[in-house]
Amino acid sequence: MSGTAPKRVYLDHAATTPVLPEVVTAMQPYFSEVFGNPSSDHSFGQEARAALEEARRAVAGFIGARPGEIVFTSGGTEANNLAIKGFAYANRYRGNHIVTSAVEHHSVLESVRFLAREGFKVTVLPVDREGRVDPKDVARALTPRTVLVSVMHANNEVGTIQPVAEIARITRRHGVCFHVDAVQTVGHLHLAVRELGADLVSLSAHKIHGPKGVGALYVRRGVRLEPIMNGGQQDVRRRAGTKDVAAIIGFARVVRLISEEGPESAQQVAWLRDRLLRGIMESVDGVWLNGHPVERLPGNLHLGFDGVDGRVLARNLDRRGIAVSTGSACSSGQSEPSHVLTAMGLNHRRAYSCVRFSLGRGTTMEEIERVLEVLPREVERLRLPASAHTGS
Ligand SMILES: Cc1ncc(COP(=O)(O)O)c(C=O)c1O
Structure with a gap:
């Protein structure tokens, strides 16, 4: 015309x-019908808690994790902060050296800079002209004091996918924790946390047609984290604060839709x-x-x-x-x-x-x-x- x-x-x-219409529909009842605080013991709270735990099972299943290994966060930024600061503080007695790459998202780079000011030693690995980290550089950077390696799954700017499975083999051999920022890949590339061999994996819903302000951190069973948000008992004391149940329901709905796709x-x-x-x-x-x-x-x-x-x-x-x-x-x-x-x-x-x-x-x-x-x-x-x- x-x-x-x-x-x-x-x-x-x-x-x-954009948030998918099916996701908006799934979230709708959780604003004013099923509005209870999932930490409350009465039936309103129980209803919300049941929905929250069902969503936790869906998100866990999507990446091949156990429900107890999922900590819901306010998004990828918080998941990265919790992974890096939480792990570094809880494991400081074992060592104070952290390895990351020069192309990480600012939420990773600023978290390690913050820790450097707190006395941690940080190695920032270079990348090649295509933006790839060389796993051999990771191996060379490890010292007996290294506790954590953080390398993203794929870069948000140039899209380069990192050799994370190879890096995971190296970190596992050395008994070092491996954090992967998978915010750009979850829902776009196959990601099974156990296959990958990562210990901590950050996710975010709004990059895959879910709502903003919700994400998750996969924390492999047995990995110790110090909470960076103190206050309540939620998420087995790893992340205090009343959960945004509606957003988490939206996150679970979108991962289900993607798995069907x-x-x-x-x-x-x-x-x-x-x-x-x-x-x-x-x-x-x-x-x-x-x-x-x-x-x-x-x-x-x-x-x-x-x-x-x-x-x-x-x-x-x-x-x-x-x-x-x-x-x-x-x-x-x-x-x-x-x-x-x-x-x-x-x-x-x-x-x-x-x-x-x-x-x-x-x-x-x-x-x-x-x-x-x-x-x-x-x-x-x-x-x-x-x-x-x-x-x-
Ligand atoms: C690779 C990567 N990590 C982390 C984040 C932060 O995620 P969020 O926006 O959910 O805080 C982003 C968002 O741009 C990202 O691309």
């Missing part, structure tokens, strides 16, 4: 995703992502791909555009109704270039030339076509000499 504005295109699923959905997302990459490569010169070409998240496409400021390109695309990002939602708006890109060896100029397109389950071919229609012209406009913009 002529005169109708094109529908907006959302390609920032790595930042967050099968692998085709991720394959479809990867197919559209590859279609977008091909289309851009065919229509725009001076483009490069960041991250690993194969070992990457299905929905992630992180590109650099020679001679273009990625922040301006993202802003201009937004004006045309296309939402993309220049990095993680938490660091966009900062003036420093992305720590992930600089760790991969990009200089500041190249790091500022990048844009992340992150596709999701709802992304359609029409949306990809719309991006391919708009993007080449926007890139070209930004590459024109300044005089051409002003017409002088």
Whole structure:
């Protein structure tokens, strides 16, 4: 129909995703019908507690864990803080050395920086040009004082998948705890905690069409954590505070929906992502791909555009109704270039030339076509000499 504005295109699923209608429906009764405090002993509390424990079973089952190994948190940030600070404090008597990588999410990097100020020793491992940690570097970094290694499953900016199973074999051999931030992979890639061999795994619901403000930490049975939130007995004293039952129900609903879905959905997302990459490569010169070409998240496409400021390109695309990002939602708006890109060896100029397109389950071919229609012209406009913009 002529005169109708094109529908907006959302390609920032790595930042967050829309909550599925089935999830909203499942959450609804838990605001004002089943509203009891799950810690209360009366029937209202018991009803809420039964629902909470059922949700715990669903989330645990989804990653091959036992229900007692799931601690519900307010999201991935809290799960990472609890894993790192909680483990370090509880195991300080065994050693004070922590190993992590240069491309971790800020909630990991800031947690280890915090511990460094408290007297812990921290080794931050480098990555290669594709953003991968070398497991041999992990092995070399371990000392008799090392208690914890924290390496993410896949990177939120460039989508690179880390060799976490190999790293787990090393940490297990040395009796060191292994924490994996799986916020970007749970629900997108197969993840079975026992197969993987991790001791602590962070999850978040809002990256997979669940509600914001809820996540979980898998804590392998026998792993000791000091709570970072003190107050009540909830979650076997590992995380005090009244649970957001509705959000947890939403989290459980979404993992059930994903388990019913099968692998085709991720394959479809990867197919559209590859279609977008091909289309851009065919229509725009001076483009490069960041991250690993194969070992990457299905929905992630992180590109650099020679001679273009990625922040301006993202802003201009937004004006045309296309939402993309220049990095993680938490660091966009900062003036420093992305720590992930600089760790991969990009200089500041190249790091500022990048844009992340992150596709999701709802992304359609029409949306990809719309991006391919708009993007080449926007890139070209930004590459024109300044005089051409002003017409002088
Ligand atoms: C890899 C990674 N870890 C942790 C987080 C934080 O998760 P949340 O937004 O649930 O606090 C994010 C969110 O962007 C992430 O991408």
